[in-house]
Amino acid sequence: MISFLVILISMLSLLLSLLTLFKLGKLHDENGNWIPDELEYKIKEAKQELFNRIENVKEEAKDVKDALSNLSKQTGDIFEAAAGAKRKGRPKK
Numbered sequence: 001m002i003s004f005l006v007i008l009i010s011m012l013s014l015l016l017s018l019l020t021l022f023k024l025g026k027l028h029d030e031n032g033n034w035i036p037d038e039l040e041y042k043i044k045e046a047k048q049e050l051f052n053r054i055e056n057v058k059e060e061a062k063d064v065k066d067a068l069s070n071l072s073k074q075t076g077d078i079f080e081a082a083a084g085a086k087r088k089g090r091p092k093k
Contacts, residue, residue: 027036
């Protein structure tokens with residue numbers, strides 16, 4: 001019961017603080033959803049940054065996959081060189 005009262009008082013305090021900041025003009029709420037516009041902008045920016053980072057990680061993972069594919073193709077050359085075969089290298093143009 002005491003924890004319920006503490007939560008209720010905390011929420012009322014937060015609501016009173018928000019109302020005061022809205023009335024003083026420190027926070028703005030154009031669409032009337034009781035979420036400050038400043039907070040909405042920050043969330044939108046963070047979301048966009050997250051999506052950009054996810055795209056960058058996908059591109060880097062694709063590059064690593066291509067490099068590993070190339071590595072797996074060339075590991076056979078190591079064993080051939082150990083057996084005494086000549087180095088293949090790149091073909092001359």
